[in-house]
Each structure stands twice: as C-alpha cells, then as structure tokens.
Amino acid sequence: MDFSPQDDFKGLGEGFDGFPKRLPEDVVEYIVFIIDSKLSDTQTRERLQAFQRALNALEKKFLKEYIWQRESIKLDLIREHGRWLLKGSTNYGDSVADEWLIVYFLRELSKEFKDAWIRIYDTDGEFLLIEAANALPKWLNPEVAENRVWINNHRLLIIPLSKQESPNPLSQLEALTIIRETPARPQHYPKIEEEAFHRLNGYPTAISENQHHVTLPLPRKVAHILQLKPSIISPIVETFYLRDPLSLRLLQPEKSKTPALFPPEDFVDVSVRFTKVLYAQLLGQNWTPPVHLGEALEQLVKRGVPSEKAEISIKIIAGLEMLTRHNVFSDKKAAREINLLLEDLESGEDSLPTDAEIAAWPRRDDDESWLNIDYNEFERELAGKGGGGGFGDKSAQDNLKKMVERFNAFIEDDDAGIDGADGLDPMDVDNDSDAENRTWEDPEDCDSDEDDEKKKGDAKKKTGTENDDNDEDDQRADAEYAEYEKAYEKFMALSAAEKALLVDEARELALTEEAEREEDEEIKNLSEMMEAELFGHGALNANSKTEKPVRKNLGVSAKGKEKMEVVEETEESDEEEDMLDDDYNLAENMLKSFKGQAGMAGPAGNLMGLMGLQFPPDADDEHKQIGKGKAPER
Template sequence: MNFSRTIRHLQAPALNNNKIRITMEIPSQDDSKELSEDFGAFPRRLPEDVVEYIVFIIDSNLSDTQVRERLQAFQRALNTLENKFLKEYIWQREVIKLGLIREHGRWLLKGSTNYGDSVADEWLIVYFLRELSKEFKDAWIRIYDTDGEFLLIEAANALPNWLNPEVADNRVWINTHRLLIIPLPKQEHPQPLSQLEALTIIRETPARPQRYPKIEKEAFHRLNGYPTAISENQHHATLPLPRKVAYILHHNPSYISPIVETFYLRDPLSLRLLQPEKSKAQALFPPEDFVDVSVRFTKVLYAQLLGQNWSPPTTLGEALEKLLKNKVQSEKAEISIKIIAGIEMLARHSVFSDKKAAREINLLLEDLESGDDILPSDAEIAAWPQREDDESWLNIDYEEFERELAGKGSGTGFGDKNAQDNLKKMVERFNAFIEDDKAGIDGAGGLDPMDVDDDSDAENRTWEDPEDSDEEKGKFKEESDGENSEDDRRADEEFSEYEKAHEKFMMLPAAEKALLLDEARELAITEEAEQEEDEEIQKLSEMMEAELFGHGALDLDPKAAKSAKANPGVSTKDKGKAKAVEEPEDSDDDDDILDDDYNLAQNMLKAFKGQAGMAGPAGNLMGMMGLQFPPDADDEHKQIGKGKGKAPTQ
C-alpha cells in the first residue's frame, strides 16, 4: 500500500504523537522594555516550521576582535562540512545559514531555517552544529524551534520534575559535543532564565551548566544514524520530462524543491496559468518533446507529489494520456505532469517573482530564447547519470505496523527504517510511562511544585472569597451552566474557524501574504470611515427629531393632548371608556388612519407656518422630499381684511 502521507508523520520528531509540546508565552507589554534591554532578546514565538540557532564565543581571554575572528572561523568550518556532505543534498525550503552580527556590544552568529515538512532538515542542522562544537570548544550554541526547546521535548521521558516549560528557556546549550543544562538555583520559587543571565552564568561560572547523560542520550538519539542518514534522505527517480524542463533541472537539481512546493500549495489563480484558453498566453514549458532523465528529490518531496490527487487540465491532461498510451508507469507519468505544472506556475506567477529559483529559471529561459544557450541533444542527455531508487519505503505492512504499536514487533520491518526506529522509540517511551509504579492519580511522580497555584493568600487573608463558597459555586453554576455551554460552543466554533483560516494563511507565500494584509488594512480603513459617517448621520437625525418635536410636527394625536389639558382629572382608563361611549360601534380603523395622516399634515403645516418665512426643519424636510408649500391662505385673507378696513367710507 502507498505510504506517502503516513511516512512523514513517523519521520517527524515535532509531532504530538511522540513528544510533549513545550510552548513559550508571549511577553506582556509591561515586560517589553525589560526584554528589549536584555542581551539577545529574540522573539518569543517563531513562524511555523522554523528553527533558529545562535552561536556565542565565550572566552574572557579573547578581545572583541578575536571573538569576531573565531566566529568567522566557525562559518568557514560550516562551509567545509557542507561541501563534504551536502554536494547532492536538497533542502526542503531553506538552507542552513549563519550570519555574523553584532548585538548589544557583542559579536555572534545567528541564523534561521524554514524546514517546511522535512524535519530531517532540522536534525541535519543540529548534527552540523554539534559536530562543530567539538572543534570550537569555546562555542556555546542555542537551537530551538516553533515548539521551543525541542531537544528537551525529545528527551521528555528523562527530564527531572523541575525542568518544565516555565523554566526551560535559555537553559539548554550545546558545548564540546555535549548537551549542557543550567540547573535551577536553590530557592523556593524557580524563576525563568533570560538569555543575558544565562550568558553571565556561563562566563562567570562555566562549571555550573551540568551534563545529564540520560537527557543527552534521549535528546540526540535521532543523530545516531548520521552522517549516513544524510544521503538516505534523498530519493532518485527516472521520469519522462519535456527537454526544456530536463535542461532546467540538470542545471540546478535543487530547483525541484520550489517546483514541488509551488504545485503542493497551488491555488486557483496559479491553476489558471496552466490553461492557455484562460491565461491567454503560451506555455513556457509545453508538455512535448519528452526525454527520460533522473530527478533527485528528498523523500518528503517525492511523497508530496505522489500523494496528491489531481486531474490536470486541457493540454496537460492530453499529455498524461499520451504518456500512459506509451506504456509509462502511471505513477511516474502523473509525477512528471505535476512537475511540469509546478515549474510553469513557479516561472509565471507574479507571487513567486521574488523567489531566487523563479528569477534564475526565467534567466535560463531568456538565454535559450536569445540563443546564448541551447537545449541538450539526445546524446548529451543519454550521457547524464541515471539512478532509480527502491520505493519500498513508501509501502507498509500494516500487520507488522500493528505489532510494532503493541510492542511485539518481529524486527522484519514494515517500511522505512527511520520510521521503524522512531515508532519503536515512541512505543518504548509509552510503555515506560505505563509501567511506572510511582505514577498515581496525579500522574507520574505526582504533582510538580510548579503545577500548584500558590499565588493566593488563602491561609492568612481576613476576607472571604466568594469563589471558595460551595453555596455560591452551586448557585452560580446553576445560573450560568446553560448560558456558558452555549457560549463555549460558539467560542469553540469561532476559534476552530480562526485556526483553519490562520493555517491556510500561514501556508501562503510571503508576497501573497503581503497583498492580503494590504487589502485587510484598506478594508479596515474603509469600514472605520463608514462607521464615522453613520455616527454623524445618527447625530443629525437626533437633532432634527428634537427640533420637530419642539414644533409639534411629530405629534400625531393633538386631540388627545387637548383633551388631557381640558380634563386633567380624568385617568387614562376613564378616557378610554368615554371614547368608547362617544364613538359609534361601526367606527372603522380607516378613520383613525385618516385622522393620523390628517393630523401629521396639519402639524407639518403649523410647523412650517411657525417658521414665519424663515428656514426651518419643516421646510427643509419637505424640500428634501421634493414638496413645495403654497402660501398660507389664512394670511392672505387677513391681509385682504385689513385692506378693506382701511378703505374710506363713502
């Protein structure tokens, strides 16, 4: 059976199945100033799948210039190791890199590597740095990843109770090929250690960091197969590829990594580039003129391509059918088409324009187009070395796998050797935990002092805490359980959606992330402006409503108001009875509606009349509705009457 996806899970040491996660808390704003003043205060959280490493030279007899020279020598030694072991190595995403920088008055080497899905890259970095620590005995090395002190996570089964996530930061160092841990001071309340404090301890009391053989053995057990494991992480396959693609990969075999990742993380916009009828552009790598060439992958890259279910569009689909008709093995034909799709998207999509591989591939295409270079002939391609590796590591005997899980493996193996070793180690740790006689209801070894909340002054306080009252707790629980359960359910659903969206966002390329962030900022600014505009309209509406009420324009029942003034002693109930007596039984609701409309119109006219020809809310409101009030007839009659009174009598 195909084991393309499961194999990575058994190879990866960063999974929850075979290690306990140690996470780091983000410092509060109050602590930011203190952290910024600490030496080497690095971010408390790293991006997903990133390992960071730092190298210090600590020797009180060396001057600042000599420290820098030692660090430069460390860089040269690392390059020597790379040239020796990594001539054909393919990194999943980024290579190991150490930059010489100066921070807080001290020279140091610092680097980070995004290893993606290939945890083997992370352990290769650990191997290199540990090997260099034998040559540079004054070098003190820290290495950690997204999960924190992952070397301690590997050795979780051998850790003492005091070495928990709250105090582990900056205590784990590699020096002279050993794993050294700075122990806790003798005090009641253990405190976390800053990097500045750790460096001070190493410089002033170098004997204080201790070696714990059991922890060291567990932490470095994955390095037992090195350096042989470096070459075992690679996989070679002979595939039919277009001559132009074969030329690109022969020029630099490491291009296969960004090609596979581009296909693996494809999106609808990228897929449009594979359809000439939609992209309106000719393909850079048309699926034609196929030649057989050997392609070098990492095992993770090969499994990623093999495990993808994908139906190629238009011309790529037709090319796949032709390969199958030519008796090409179905898996190899599909992988070839996926590589063509990946390199096409990588070279053409604007999101990848800042990638080094994309720029170099386009330069090679320009050389071919200008005639500065030519495609290789069949004879040249035949002279290229070809290699076909066994794919048995992709297959699994699930019966043997189940026996291994039960701790009853026969030793015959069920797939990849590294996966077998990792599974056996995981089963051993689990069985050791289960068989721990000291484990009780509180877990193995009982509760750790750091797990006890001793911040409260419950014993000495003179006030009574409502939370300690059983009666209050029961009452509060009855009142809030129903509401809280519903709120918790909604919160869990929202958080689950957020996690999915965040995971999808983190998988996007850096350029696409930047575009999405810019769009989010613009949307936030637009929404804020709309909110301010709505608030202004609401204020104007309230002011207009208050002014209309003042003029009586919104009083829809003036008769009731007059009646209330004329009969102040009559209650609301009596008014209702009197109205029932006065009104005939066949009174219709339409009369009330007509009366209301008439009253509204009459009040609006009175309000307009009260403006005395000046601007006012009634005139403005009716003007906005497109209505123009006629002159007041009562005023005209009054003026005529006054004129008649003034006429001389005959």
C-alpha cells in the same frame, strides 16, 4: 528578519518594550557564541568567522546532492548588545529531517570549537528537552527551561535551577553571564543527552538516505533546468502542493491568453532527485490536469510509461509553470534563476541538451518500499512485539520503537497515575504569582537514592485492604480495556463506507444529545427563576401562616377503644387541615406573586398561563374602587 523570542508582553504602561515575538511555524533558530575571557573583541569575531568556514566545509562534504525542503542552514555574523555572535534561522517546512541535520552539524562543529556555546530552539521552544521528556528531572519544565539548554564540546549542558534562584526562565544575558563567570555550573546529564540526541544515531549516513531518485519523462526544457539547478525541484513541488485557483488558471492557455512556457512535448527520460518528503507530497496529490496536460498524460501512458511516473511528470511541469509565471513568486530566488536560464536559451547563449548528452547523464531509480506500510508489522511494533521485518521507512521504525519503549516504561512504573509517573508537579501549575512562597529542590538531589528508598518504604506500608481494592480496580480496568479492544477490532474490520456511516450516525447522535442537553438546561433555568420568585413571596416557606392546633396527649386507658378512635379521628382531621392549609397557602402566595407583577410578564403569570388558568380581577382593587364611590364591574 529577527525571529528570536522576546520577553513576554509587559503592558502598555511604563516599561513597554513591544509585543512578544514568537517564531513562525516550522522555523528553527540557532545562535553561536564564543565565550573565552582571554580573547579580545576582534579575536572573538575571527573565531566566529572560522566557525562559518568550518560549516561551509561540512556542507561541501556531506551536502553535495542534498535538497533542502525550503531553506538551508545559514549563519550570519552580527553584533548584538556589544558582542559578536553567529545567528541564523531555517524554515524546514514539513521536513523534520532538515531540522535534525542542522542539530547534527552544529553539534559536530562544537567538537572542533570547544569555546563555542550553541543554543538551538524552534516553535515549540527547547525541542531537545521535548525529545528527552522521559529523562528530565522534575524541576526542568517549560516554565524555567528557556536559555538553560546549550551545546558545548559535543555535549548537552543544562544550567540548573539553584535553591536561591527564583523559578523563572533565564534571559540570554543572564545565561551568558553564568557561563562566563561560573563555567562549572552548567551540568551534563548523560541520560538527558542520550534521549535528546537519539535521532542523530544514524548520521551522517541518514543524510543520503533522506534523498530519493526516480527516472521520469520530462520535456527537454524542463530536464535542462533540473540538470543545471537540481535544488529547484523543492520550490516546484511546493508551488504545486500549495496551488490556488489563480495558479491553476495560468495552466490553461485558452484562459490566460498566453502560450505555455513549458509545453508538454519533446519528452526525454532523466533522473530527478527529491527528498523523501517532497516525493511523497507530489505522489499523494489527487489532481485533474487541464486539457492539454491531460492529453499529454494519456500519450505518456500509451507509450508504456507507468501511470504513476506519468502523473508525477505532469505535476512537475505544472509546478514549474506556476512558479515561473505567478506574480507572487516573482521575488523568489528560484523563480529568478529559472527566468535567467530561459533568457539564456532565448538569446542563444545556451542551448538545450541533445539526446546524446542526455543519455550520458546518470540515471537512478531508488527502491520505494519505504512508502509501503505493512500494517500487521506496524501493529506488532505498537504492541512492542516487533519482529525482524519492517513496516516502512527505517527512521520511522526507529522513532516508533523509541515511542513504544517510553510508553512501556511509563506503564510499568508502579507510581504512575493519570497525572504522570509522580503525579502533578508543582511546577506544572500556572501559579507564578505565589512563586516566592514555594520551595524548590536542588537539581543535584532530584534523583537521589534516598528518595527512591523512601518511596519504596512508603509503598510497603500500604494496608492489605488497599491492595485488595487496587486489585479489584485493576480487574475492572482490564475488563473495560478488553471490551474496548473487541469494539476497536470490529470497527477496523469494517469497510471504509461502513466506517463513514457509523461516524455519521455517531455525529447525529451527538448533535441530538447536545440539543436535548440545551433544552434541559433551558427548563432548569426557567424552574430556577420560578423558584426564586416564589421564595421571594413566601410561597415555598416551610412555616405555614395558619397555626396548627396543638394535640393533646390522649393515652389509652380502660376505655382504650373509645380513646383510640378519638385519636385516629383527630390525626385524620389534622392531616386534612395540613393539606388544606398548604394548598391555601400556596394559592394565596401565587396570587400575591401575580399581583406583584403589576400587569407585566413574570414567572407566576407564565406558569398559570401554561396550566390554562386565567386569574380573576383583584378583589382588593374592587374594594378600593367601591370605597371611592365606583360600582364594581360585573
């Protein structure tokens, strides 16, 4: 199946080439091209075949006991658009270590095949750039990154965006043309490469460190299968991890009406190899086994087997039973291999191992301290004050330290703000429609010293008042953060039950506030409707229809007291007239608004109804009826 991303959807009109395809979740895809103008088509194919053989040699060297989470690395020789290439994809599931193992292999092979150009991407796109986000220039963002990132001769090379080029991602054909015709154009950025490949620093040692061995009691038949096919443990764990009601029914012979293929009996102690992810997945599952498996679990514990190991053994038996008997897994390679081994046992072509043979098998129990987390050390690491100890898996510690370093570097950046170290970049805005009107900086000049000096000069020109304001803002921010830290420490000190209670109360409070906001919004909408209706009928017109009397300028003379009394009386009467005019005006317009409803429901009628007022019959209508010879109703 082809998982490679295609161009975006172009519409259903002319030029429609299908809906855009995207990689499924947890899938990494990789492509290898041989670019050498001196090689013929046949020689290019032979060169790619040599690349395949070199990959197989690396697998035999480093992956003798390696277990892939779901799928292994694979490269198929195919022909696309008139050229030979190698292409493959791997579903790595929850094991990100599998994805980085593929990156390591392809990068190592690029040293031997200097004419090989390798592109690798996953669901997130150019994930190597995501790792190096802290070191990327402004122009290199997801909008333009596709098909620009390549591995060649053990280096990470990037095809830069030139000044004449439109700010769009390259197509695969465009990228290959650039590499073939202008091989000096792809640039090597050491800082980006260091950040992008930092997870590979522990390889190849990290390959073996990803595995975990533990000695478990298993039925002899199960031990036989795992001894012949150790990699089957991966689909066994995944089947148990993703179990469904139908699968669980198959574990109950009384309901499925068929005997168990792997009855929990005749237990022997054997060493089982997991990946760390598989072991953690199996260990972390809470599960109540059916009756016969539950009884076997109790017997193992009575024999002195640690309860944790006994539970893992029962889970392996259940996963193997579901994988072998469920129809949905019948086409899987692992299920077919198990059935073939069972057929050999039934036909007599093979036999179960004896106790002496099992005793000769190597046994190994790895340290499980990587599962334990020292939360005190973890908090110190988050604060950037990690000591000599550790809080769990070594790779997890390294990744966390890297994250803290990046965060601290961002915090210490004086130019950093809520939008990032340099504010929102124009390329971060999804406004491709105005691409032709934008100007683009040369990638080679994006980190120039002149720009840094200019920024420093601009910073020095800030006034003392601005600095004082910034200091006050910083003090307020520090005080708010201190309050947050105290509240967080109090919350973390609570028990799980108290935390759950607080969360429930917060959820109820949020729902109550949301209901109140909805009620306020409903009242607001009703008020706006009422206001619009009143405006339409002139009820809220500031200019009153009744003209106010013009006041005469009565000055103060020798008879000041008398004239002042006249003025005060005039002003009081004017104020009363104004109030009377406004009230009359409002009532008149309300009646007109009600009349305009023509007996239908409307804002004026609703408002008067809420106030308990009933309108009398319209006097205008009565006069019309009298004019026609009809007496008004009384």
